[in-house]
Amino acid sequence: MCHILLVLPFLALPLFWLLPQAVAVPVYGVILILSIAIYLLAIRAMRLPVVTGPEALVHQLGVIIDRQAGNYRVRLQNELWNARSDEDMQPGERVEVVSMQGVTLKVKRASMAKSGKM
Structure with missing residues (x-):
């Protein structure tokens, strides 16, 4: 499941074939912004100090x-x-x-x- 979130911008590219451009661009923009937010949260979580083990x-x-x-x-x-x-x-x-x-x-x-x- 989490790997799908990493490729979500690529999976959303067919929106440009299925929807009119006036609808596809804003929808894709929201997906792109959410993906970037998820990437940044993941990078911050990987840099946290070790607390177990x-x-x-x-x-x-x-x-x-x-x-x-x-x-x-x-x-x-x-x-x-x-x-x-x-x-x-x-x-x-x-x-x-x-x-x-x-x-x-x-x-x-x-x-x-x-x-x-x-």
Whole structure:
């Protein structure tokens, strides 16, 4: 259905064969303006930041809740996640998500400028 909206100006071209020109031009103009509006809305929607999935977690700030043999439990957006880090950190420290490997977060110590935001 959505792809038909993209080619709507081309599908409306037969109006010029079926209707008198005095009627076809305004009808086609309305279809063309609506199509341009739909294109602009689609482009704006594609440029919005990611809000779901693993990509949305990168650069988010969390707090270490627990530590067990190099693995950490991190509270991030009111959820508990398993995490790993190359740094040695203690419970209560703020961390920033660097990446996600499967369902395990890779974290680093949050910088002072960022940890004030949380």
